[in-house]
Amino acid sequence: MRNIIIILIFLLLFPLTASISAPRDDYLGQLEKMAKQFDDSFSGFSVERGKELYFRKSTTGKAETPSCTTCHSDSPLKAGQTRAGKPIDPMAVSKTPSRFTDIEKIEKWFRRNCKSVLGRECTPIEKGDFITFLMSQ
Amino acid sequence: MKNKNIKQIKVWDLPIRIFHWALLVLILAALLSGFFAPEWWLNYHIWIGYVIIGLVIFRLIWGFFGSSYSRFVSFIFSPKILLEHIKGINSNQPIYFLGHNPLGALMVFALLFVISAIIISGLINLGGIENQGPFAFLIDYATGFIAGKWHIFLAYLLIIMIFLHILGVIFESKISRISLVRAMINGKKPNLANLDNKIAIGLIKPQILPTISIMAIFAIIFIGGYFLLSRQAPSGFILMEVNEDFQSECADCHELYSPSLLPASSWEKMMNELDNHFGEDASLDIETTKNIAAYLRKYSAENWDSEASNNFMIVDNKAPYKISETPFWKERHKNIDENLFKTKPVKGKGNCSACHADAELGYFHDKNIKFRNKPVK
Structure with missing residues (x-):
């Protein structure tokens, strides 16, 4: 009887856990479509390219923010800090499961931070790579 | 005066002696805490002031119900006697007064008056600038500011008066060869001939019961009034409603700055330049931008009456929305070691709440002011 209750609880909770990540998968799907339009030779997002982007030192953005690591720390598993001193939860999805689950928020922060670091908007491929890298962490 | 034939008379009763030395200690403490102590000692300064109020009120009551030489009537002199006294000093043969001499009596009244004025100006200053104390609900910043100038001016005046008072005591002690300081300690002075004897010695006894009763009435009025008034909402503080966009968007990256900390024109410029916000792109969608801009405008420095809002109204035109570049901010933080802003708990000049516990309000x-590990000097 006890086992059944535990199983029932898990079954009840399962849709909840699934629904947290659902927007992320949707968003990645959208990015994938856009990436294909953007580049004919696109064959899927890459953890490696995402990692390179995360650690890239850029000179084309604002001087105060040369890299993602400026605020997000040198490891996606570690908490970061805004330049004003506020803590930022780790970027890795394993550490912060709510990462990339609010599309408005993702768009807002990509728009702002790509401009701050790279001096331009990110491409769909870059966004997809970035998320894929952080999902792998 | 070693002459044994001359009787020592109790001139100063015990309460008046305690009053005198307690006032000395408290005035010194008030002056030191006012001029030299760091800002966060303000509360001690204020409480010293409240105790001085009690002493002054006691003195006024004792001036009517105390023993002979404590009573005001014993040292209100006619101009004629005053002139004679001054003439006596000039000719080096001053008239000997058992209680206060006419010039000393003037100083007593002047000191009581100036101390009262210091207390009142201090309370107005406290209510207007710090928005605290019994007059916070009544006094605006501008009035508090002027009262603060008076408070300091009168404090300097008081220092001068204290020196004159001491000079007078030294002078009379020398001329009469009676230590007035010792008299204020043991209460006794020799009953010399030629004394001012318009109040028969020992005739008037202190009236303890009326004194205590009137003190009690004053205590009830003052303490009750204090608690009643200081619990009123301070003037010039409107209750800001919560704005979710303001809270979530701004606080994503930094602590919340009260809209009251900058004038509307500065906020407007800042909201128009969000794509380069202190070296970062902090742009928002149009609707959110408008919403936050309206909130900032509604509660901007012009619409608020705190010490901070009044002073941050003047901004540096080169950085109109950088609070730490305003003249007032710089002036107030000039004694703080630059390195303190770089240390861990502070992390930059924008992190007000690292030191100011009530910054977000x-x-x-x-x-x-809570971060006091490093001295401000």
Whole structure:
């Protein structure tokens, strides 16, 4: 009887856990479509390219923010800090499961931070790579 | 005066002696805490002031119900006697007064008056600038500011008067060869001939019961009034409603700055330049931008009446929305070691709440400065 209750609880909770990540998968799907339009030779997002982007030192953005690591720390598993001193939860999805689950928020922060670091908007491929890298962490 | 034939008379009763030395200690403490102590000692300064109020009120009551030489009537002199006294000093043969001499009596009244004026101006200053104390609900910043100038001016005046008082005591002690300081300690003075004897010695006894009763009435009025008034909402502080966009968007990256900390024109410029916000792109969608801009405008420095709002109204035109570049901010933080802003708990000049516990409310009360590991000097 006890086992059944535990199983029932898990079954009840399962849709909840699934629904947290659902927007992320949707968003990645959208990015994938856009990436294909953007580049004919696109064959899927890459953890490696995402990692390179995360650690890239850029000179084309604002001087105060040369890299993602400026605020997000040198490891996606570690908490970061805004330049004003506020803590930022780790970027890795394993550490912060709510990462990339609010599309408005993702768009807002990509728009702002790509401009701050790279001096331009990110491409769909870059966004997809970035998320894929952080999902792998 | 070693002459044994001359009787020593109790001139100063015990309460008046305690009053005198307690006032000395408290005035010294008030002056030291006012001029030299760091801002966060303000509360001690204020409480010293409240005790002085009690002493002054006691003195006024004792002036009617105390023993002979404590009573005001014993040292209100006619101009004629005053002139004679001054003439006596000039000719080096001053008239000997058992209680206060006419010039000393003038100083007693002047001191009581100036101390009262210091207390009142201090309370107005406290209510207007710090938005605290019994007059916070009544006094605006501008009035508090002027009262603060008076408070300091009168404090300097008091220092001068204290020196004159001491000079007078030294002078008379020398001429009469009676230590007035010792008299104020043991209460006794020799009953010389030629004394001012318009109040028969020992005739008037202190009236303890009326004194205590009137003190009690004053205590009830003052303490009750204090608690009643200081619990009123301070003037010039409107209750800001919560704006979710303001809270979530701004606080994503930094602590919340009260809209009262900058004038509307500065906020407007800042909201128009969000794509380069202190070296970062902090742009928002149009609707959110408008919403936050309206909120900032509604509660901007012009619409608020705190010490911070009044002073941050003047901004540096080169950085119109950088609070730490305003003249007032720089002036107030000039004694703080630059390195302190780089240390861990502070992390930059924009992190007000690292030191000001009430920063997000926009109050910035002196007493709420909490980071005090490093001395401000």
